[in-house]
Amino acid sequence: QSALTQPPSASGSPGQSVTISCSGTRSDVGGSNSVSWYQQHPGKAPKLIIYEVTRRPSGVPDRFSGSKSGNTASLTVSGLQAEDEAAYYCSAFAGSNNPVFGGGTELTVL
């Protein structure tokens, strides 16, 4: 199972919006509603911020939103804040009945 494809880096200024893409195939992103996004700060465990493509766990700000079109999922961070600077990973539950992760995107708040 190949990793999902994410851009290695993204950036934006405070208050701006940034969108991170996650490309896969019909066998994973395109064929699954179990698409998730995680935020990871250095030295910390990942934290779930989006699940089932668009849903936010309790406590996650509504500045974070998810979407999907075809074989590509997207995470949008609106109203960027300094604390949003982190690595972001997508994952999908693949047709092989196994999860697969993206390579990760480092988000820099300028």
Next chain:
Amino acid sequence: QVQLVQSGPEVKKPGASVKVSCKASGYDFLNYGISWVRQAPGQGLEWMAWINPYQGNRNTAQKFQGRVTMTTDTSTSTVYMELQSLASDDTAVYYCARDPYRHDSWGQGTLVTVSS
């Protein structure tokens, strides 16, 4: 609240095995699968395997088949992951995470260092 607490760091020699534990609390242990995910230094997340504590069924990434063994102790709500035939590129932080469909709660991570 949901909590996953992992065992401490390990240093192993090449060819050895390591066993990492993940103790769950704050929810019904039998209702959720547990995934194991690793992260090599400076690298991304890599899913390894998951186990359903209720049914006992397991799925393992092809890369780790034959090298990973997972067991559960329902009396202590603990999942164990043993990785065999360690090599230097197995040096990584190993995480357990609840629910392979969401990974909605993560352990703190266990650093496994493989060095001669």
